[in-house]
Amino acid sequence: MEIEVDSHTHTVASGHAYSTLAENVQVAAERGLKLLAITDHGPAMPGAPFIWFFMNMKILPRIMNGVGLLRGVEANITSWEGDLDIDEDLYQVMDIVLVSLHEPVVTPTDITTHTDSVVKAMASGRMDVFAHGGNPAFPINADQVAKAAVEYNVLIEINNSSFTTSRQGSEKNCAALAEAVALHGGYLTFGSDAHLADKVGGFDDCRAFIETIGFPRERIMSCNGKGFIDFLKSRRNNADLTGFDPLFAG
Ligand SMILES: [Zn+2]
Ligand SMILES: [Zn+2]
Secondary structure (H helix, E strand, O other): OOOOEEOOEOOHHHOOOOOOHHHHHHHHHHOOOOEEEEEEEOOOOOOOOOHHHHHHHHHOOOEEOOEEEEEEEEEEEOOOOOOEOOOHHHHHHOOEEEEEOOOOOOOOOOHHHHHHHHHHHHHOOOOOEEOOOOOOOOOOOHHHHHHHHHHOOOEEEEEHHHHOOOOOOOHHHHHHHHHHHHHHOOOEEEEOOEOOHHHOOOOHHHHHHHHHHOOOHHHEHHHOHHHHHHHHHHHOOOOOOHHHHHHHOO
16 A cells, blocks of 8 residues: 555654654655655644744745645644634645644543534634544544544544554544544545654554555545645635645656
8 A cells, every 4th residue: 555645744843853844854755755744733732833833834845855745733622612723824824734632732521522622623624634533532432523524524644653652542443433434435644643754654553554444545545645635725715735736747
């Protein structure tokens, strides 16, 4: 299974990650990725960059070292009303917005409250990808979340780090989520969640997971760089993503 997109990576800007953007791009190029999403933590996370870091991503080239750079953020749900730490203006200038539940930002409560907040955040229109939804610290109703993801045109992330170094015990929840996504006709994306360049584009555990549950490959957006760009275009008014066209020419 060829994977063309890593939709979730961090740089030193996140405050607890260890590689630069250039180092991440180098590894992405070596591993043959077509698209690399740079998704440092949103402003509500302790140690995360100031909002200007994200606003200024417009200076980044569209293609670096043969790899398409998606200007992104891993935004936070900041309240059980589904509020986010990014506003509409920032959403519109980002190529990709992941949304996550993180313990330093919100304290886990109950499954209904978690689920409602995720669905509300999807309904806000400012979520492209729901990240690491299998986290056992924040149990959710997989069926309701997958259904809402289809309704609001949101990708569900399968996070490689959830099977290795982070969020122990995610497998069962990830399987339930992926199965619900398949049932409702939605799409998955793969994120390495690399906090070190060495992990960029590393999807061995995601591949093994997909084999185990038998998820249909054509519903994994990370396998299709061009499809991934088309998905992002479909979510934004006036998105100018034409700079990536050379990657998919011929
Ligand atoms: Zn992090
Ligand atoms: Zn995260």
